[in-house]
Amino acid sequence: MDNINILNTYIHNLTMQETLQVVNNTIARGKQIHHVVVNASKMVAMQTDLQLRRSVNESDLINADGQAVVWASKVLGKPLKERVAGIDLMIELVKLAHHNNYKIFFFGAKESVVKEVVKKYSDEFSPKIIAGYRNGYFKKDEEQNIARQIADSGANILFVAISSPTKENFLYENKELLKKINFIMGVGGSFDVVSGKVKRAPIWMQKNGLEWFYRFAQEPKRMWKRYLIGNSKFIALVLKEKFNGSDSH
Template identity: 55%
Template structure:
């Protein structure tokens, strides 16, 4: 399949949901697309959209532009999948960022892909590196670094460090919209075939944050489990900021009618 046909097929699989584009792909289809990105050697940026990201993008045109220009956009969150079905644009399934990260780390160990880990505190990212080197002995870690820096000069140094590592995969565990802005600004310069923001995945990967039971994940209640773990920190996000998602859904449904 040539690149023009591949691009056409990719466009046909992409839907627009509440102002943001989303690729209608299963987990296996997503992994196949990523493998093609790595084989090409050209830079590609990935993003997941969930309730929080859709709400932020509705208020931030620059964030929405960065999301929509990404080479691969997955839906991470059952409310987003349910909304797509109610709006007549059914997504195949949720592709959770934490599950995609795990699948890619395993595949990197199998295929010899070079991995760079960026984000979180030094002790956290270091423990992630240690955990996965033990889990997948053939995994090649091109480097890792914490997610804290000051000013544009230090930010540019971080981008150069990643470029010089010659990584195939870059996982960025810093908060939104900082990670989208960093990748949008430096991805072409870093020349990483696949760059992915992973949010709080590093904390889950080392057991610092416990993931919800599978039945809660499938029921769309993973957010509530997360709230129970850190109620003071997560209350505003889930019960105030994210309530705007309901209004976004109502407006889109009204436009559809």
Template identity: 50%
Template structure:
């Protein structure tokens, strides 16, 4: 597949549709080398500015997707082409389906024990032919990380889903990818919580309108005020400043 990478607000980003992203992932799994996928949204763009190490990890990743509709809209406003949003939770579900079809073995890592067990059970019920490499909750001490990574490697997993928050999931995958030796690894954030029914996802019309963040904010306004209200204003300022700079060139 030809490289269709753009640079947006300090981040490398692959201008691929969902189907093109899945094709790229299949290629990475076939090659068999450890590879990290990263999803980008407005919040992660902001985090990259404050955390050079995170920016370095993201820009070195072989596959980076536009998780947030705000990123797609910003790209179009700045004259870059992004075909569509490739939401992490949707990509996760498509990969589970493909794993059942192609015999890939996924490993589920993160969230509370009952949550990850529920997600695994639901996926096995939906796809009886799915062979799951293993799963574990996301509660552990840093000193346990190396052993956990070895256990995941020994499971023979082809795909690793890591349900931590950012930037912990990006750092953990990057730090242990050589020990893990899993062909495709991706962070899925709070996807396990949503798919288990612990939390709710925004209606489809809000997702398409780029208002999924507002749906989440309504559920926990005090906790998420800084992330979504302050963070979104910060992101909009970055887009405006970039547009102004480009117009002057």
């Protein structure tokens, strides 16, 4: 798989359909693939958080979640084919699980939210796709036990809806314990959207890279630092890499 390097981050140059094909082939062969998505704020954090950088770059499959990342790839002369948003990939994989009799474990968010996600997908598809679920609140010393419980659930797919860098580090550090699961992926706030707790931006805003603004408008107090400061830092880093002609290898 082709990958490009932007701001110390490796990103695979795949479309949504190509990504789904890689995942499906991996599950069919009984292997494991560790998937990560990156957006502007995560890439900014990776400049200084070396543990997060390792957790992301040493995963098997990395997609560009944010439109800003696709923009940056074009500015830097390493154009990505398209954005592969984590939530869209998750939704496609739930459909894939239903068609191919795969089982999913849902890990993260508040208890009421993860329960609503499981109920929604059980009603829409079938309870057969559910291997289990657990909320995202735990202490560091509980991690290995949680990983073992997930591994023993019979799941083919694991979605982890916890904020960065906790979810990336959890998957990286517990990959060996989770080796029975064919596909492991961090999905951030996706459970909040699927459950209806948070609204997603209209398609035109998603396509024009304004999803962040829609999210910011819903929760300005919580999101202002992440988006306004994070996005400004991201633009500055991209322009610096462009005009310095530096390669981040």
